[in-house]
Amino acid sequence: MSPWALLPLRVFLGGTFLYAGLSKILDSHYLDHTSPLGVHAQMLNAATTSPIGALVSFTAEHPTVTGLVIAFGEVAVGLGTLLGLFTRVAALGGFLLALSFFLTVSWTTRPYYLGADIVFAAAWTPLLIAGDAGPFSTTDRLRAAIRRRRQTNPTPEQGNGAERRTLLWGGLIAATTAALGGAVVALTRRTTTDPKASPPTAPGTASPTVIAAVASVAVGSSTRFTTPNGSAAYLLRPSTDTFLAFLAACTHQGCPITPTGSGFRCPCHSSTFDGDGQVTGGPATKPLTNVPVQVIDGQVTTA
Numbered sequence: 001m002s003p004w005a006l007l008p009l010r011v012f013l014g015g016t017f018l019y020a021g022l023s024k025i026l027d028s029h030y031l032d033h034t035s036p037l038g039v040h041a042q043m044l045n046a047a048t049t050s051p052i053g054a055l056v057s058f059t060a061e062h063p064t065v066t067g068l069v070i071a072f073g074e075v076a077v078g079l080g081t082l083l084g085l086f087t088r089v090a091a092l093g094g095f096l097l098a099l100s101f102f103l104t105v106s107w108t109t110r111p112y113y114l115g116a117d118i119v120f121a122a123a124w125t126p127l128l129i130a131g132d133a134g135p136f137s138t139t140d141r142l143r144a145a146i147r148r149r150r151q152t153n154p155t156p157e158q159g160n161g162a163e164r165r166t167l168l169w170g171g172l173i174a175a176t177t178a179a180l181g182g183a184v185v186a187l188t189r190r191t192t193t194d195p196k197a198s199p200p201t202a203p204g205t206a207s208p209t210v211i212a213a214v215a216s217v218a219v220g221s222s223t224r225f226t227t228p229n230g231s232a233a234y235l236l237r238p239s240t241d242t243f244l245a246f247l248a249a250c251t252h253q254g255c256p257i258t259p260t261g262s263g264f265r266c267p268c269h270s271s272t273f274d275g276d277g278q279v280t281g282g283p284a285t286k287p288l289t290n291v292p293v294q295v296i297d298g299q300v301t302t303a
């Protein structure tokens with residue numbers, strides 16, 4: 001087989017996983033526990049259908065750590081594959097990530113071959129078998145450098161020193177990747193939470209933000225809005241003169257709730273809440289989080 005045969009696959013898989021990981025790190029919704037687009041909501045949804053639902057439920061209790069492991073895992077896998085650095089280890093990581101996505105996110109896709117994750121899992125296997133074989137392999141170059149050093153000075157100390165440098169290079173690249181990613185996450189999260197960069201976040205202390213015109217919310221209806229700190233919420237108008245608002249996060253494990261007309265239902269474990277946010281069916285035990293609102297000059301605003 002030509003040594004170039006696996007290069008297109010390496011470039012595609014490496015580029016795709018690097019892109020996927022960076023997209024998650026840069027997405028402000030990804031680690032937001034109340035966002036339906038966040039990793040927490042996706043895990044809670046997947047836990048109800050996945051064959052490894054118990055494991056997914058456990059990891060959903062630690063959504064930030066799990067989300068960061070997934071995102072940085074994809075970046076590390078992508079970089080390792082593109083650079084040809086410990087390619088077999090990178091391919092194993094890519095295979096396990098794709099397999100876990102198949103067992104969770106894509107598990108309900110029918111027929112199975114329409115889900116991309118099982119195809120990605122299969123696509124990693126040639127690289128898993130071939131390892132560092134092929135062109136542009138950083139590991140191969142490092143090994144060749146070690147061999148040259150051993151030939152010119154074949155003392156065990158020289159060889160061990162070169163081995164150590166190989167490991168140091170790998171560790172340095174991994175640490176730099178983690179540090180850069182961490183800095184991006186920190187900057188992204190600071191941008192969304194820095195009180196100098198955005199309005200105050202605690203309900204009741206933010207400057208009023210218009211949610212909707214009174215006339216645009218029919219009695220008995222609900223409308224979705226975003227609080228000043230970026231959380232999803234629902235505004236209800238149970239009677240002509242009454243407006244109520246609640247965060248759209250279930251108080252059981254944070255899954256996004258959906259309005260039912262008379263209240264709310266959580267699709268993850270079927271908790272229900274009435275129009276006052278009180279629990280009418282478990283497993284949730286706490287009422288929905290109230291968002292204070294008021295009416296000023298014909299506009300419903302946060303209080």
Ligand code: FES
Pocket residue numbers: 044250251252253254255266267268269270271282283284
């Ligand atoms: S997250 Fe479990 S019922 Fe809502």
